[in-house]
Amino acid sequence: MAGARMTTAALSDRQRSWLRRAGPLLLVVVLVVVPLVFPESVNETIARIGVFAVAVLGLNVVMGYAGQVSLGQIFFLGLGAYVTAYGVSNDWNIVVVFVLACLIPAFVGLLVALAAARLGGLAIAMVTVALPIVGVPLAKRLSEFTGGSQGLSARFGDAPEWSGLYDDQWRLYLVLAIGGAVFLLTRNLVRGKYGRVLGIVKKNENVASSVGISPYRYKVLAFTLASLIGGVSGFLYMLVIQYTSPETMSFGHSIQLLAAMVIGGAASIVGSVLGGAYYVLVPQLTNLVDPSLTALLQGAVLLVVLFVLPGGLASLARPLGRGRRSRARHDPAPLITPSATTKSGSAADTPETERQGHP
């Protein structure tokens, strides 16, 4: 029995080491090629998936990995989007805008976490519920900065002339580069030292403290990182959608983000990508079926996934990495998303001629 198990482990070890070497290279090639081959509408859909994959990743850090229920992640996306819109419309340097779109949400997240993490379990959830609920009227009220209910538009990230790319291709490259970097850094972080810490803080705080870990500190850290990543997703949101309003950070969207994380797979990097795809694609698909039944169909999808795959879509990819989830590297998501989007893309046929840029 033990012997048989050892041999299968050895076999999949070999497969894994092959995946480990070829996987990242293949992924990079796919990410470089994807923006060049699809029409504009597909590129925009992929870019939106990227935006929400980053937002789901942030939620996963605090909720999936560290086990702290957060219902306010969309607030940090909204905050990042507003900071970006404000900065761009005031002609600030885009790098400065990006840094502020990371740091301001991170700082707000830190302040909230310092207070909220002192409270146990459900109290944290309640504090985070307040964020989008307070955020929406606040965004309406502070019209000097936010444009009130009208919202703010800001256009940036057009393709530079030397690139010879369409704007949508250039933007998709930006999303893939920035989003990819965030995914890579987060993936590294949730392995090794910090992955173990977040895991044990989620599982058993007494054990965590017995090995020298202050659960409070790491809850605050996880929440702050989630807010920072939320800010990045807000920056990307403005890059891709170019418009934000108080509605962006509504509580309903926060819940959808949560559903996307659970469906994609909690505490999973791949699951965050799948969650982003769910967030963007499922409403589109249910709209195609029958616009009046959108909410109902989404609810049905949610229930079906949870009954069939309680671990989320990412658990489909898990058998390969069984027992070494923390080191499995296959990342099939970007391979899946383009083919899944082609249908909806060809339906909305945008004429090639209107595509903007410098090809």
Added chain:
Amino acid sequence: MAAELAVQDVSLRFGGIEVLQEVSFTVEPGQIFGLVGPNGAGKTSLFNCISGHYRPTAGTVRIDGTPVQGARPATLARHGLARTFQHPALQLQETVLENVLLGAHTQLPGGPLAWSVRTRRTRRAEERFRGEALALLERNGLAWAAHLPADELSHGLHKGVELCRALLMKPRLLLLDEPAAGLPHTEVENLIATVRRLRAEDDITVVIVEHHMGLIAALTDRVVVLDHGRKLMEGTAAQAQSDPRVIEAYIGKDAADDVA
């Protein structure tokens, strides 16, 4: 450098319930010390007072002369205290090795940024402690399980994994909470051998809470017997086993609980 543990007049009250009443004893550096007594005697509560998980209502706990009562467990862990739990809590989906590596936490350098960009320093430290963790597993006969998910191991082996995790912290004072509970006889033998080897090879003070009198008799230099939150007697395991008060405490009222 093994630590000295001095518990003085420690009392613990939960509402109206007196869990511990003025318990005092001293554990010399390098000793293996037993805390025994029938169920509900307050052994684990006393442990929690030492490890910082409970704050005693009164009294002092000193490690090497420094008062530590009321300090947070995480702080104590950084000062050389490690413990195991009655019911080991492992990350069941993670490998045994990852579970043991949690014990290296305070010794691993670098903040979140360094770990996200995988600096050379963090990679080297991780490698080094991976080696140390494997060596500990090897020493405790668990090397074969290092890369298996923890949920494929038995309860008894979980206790071994938890012990390795505690040892990777390189403690000067190790608290073992009922290490033999639920173990089959052969594994108790292994456990006795392991703790003996600890004393021989590492400079470490060990305090054991245990029901298993065979294990206590085989291992400990000295024991304290608790009953209803009070210290009943202190002496060697042999003295405790022949003490009429101890026999009464065990067989008199709590026979049903403790025969098992």
